Amino acid sequence: MQGSGGFDIEPVCSSMPLVETIYLISCSWRRISVDVRVLFPPPADRAGEVPDGLVVDDVVPGALEDWLRTTSGDWIGVVTLLLKRRDGSNYRAHAQLIPAQALRPR
Secondary structure (H helix, E strand, C coil): CCHHCCCCCCCCCCCCCECCCCCCCCCEEEEEEEEEHHHCCCCCCCCCCCCCCCCCCCCEEEEEEEECCCCCCCCCEEEEEEEECCCEEEEEEEEEEEHHEEEEEC
16 A cells, blocks of 8 residues: 555565664654655744754654544654754654655655
8 A cells, every 4th residue: 555655554674774863663664754844944034043953944864653644635654753953963853743745765
């Protein structure tokens, strides 16, 4: 079965790391890219830069755990993704609901 964007919905098993700090812990997880710009479009006017703020104008690695359907039939991925902070550190966001149009296979 396929979800939105041509993803296979059937489980895939692997022991490979998804990114340096996210590993497969379930057979249903798949390596993906998340276009964070779809989730957080740039504001019309920026108040300035925050030194340790999250970088949300990029495509980041993630792990797709599951697909969910909305009542209107749209697909939403349950995703763990790795965001960078402006200071170079990382932030791992677990089990986020991400619309299918922001997800791509890696």
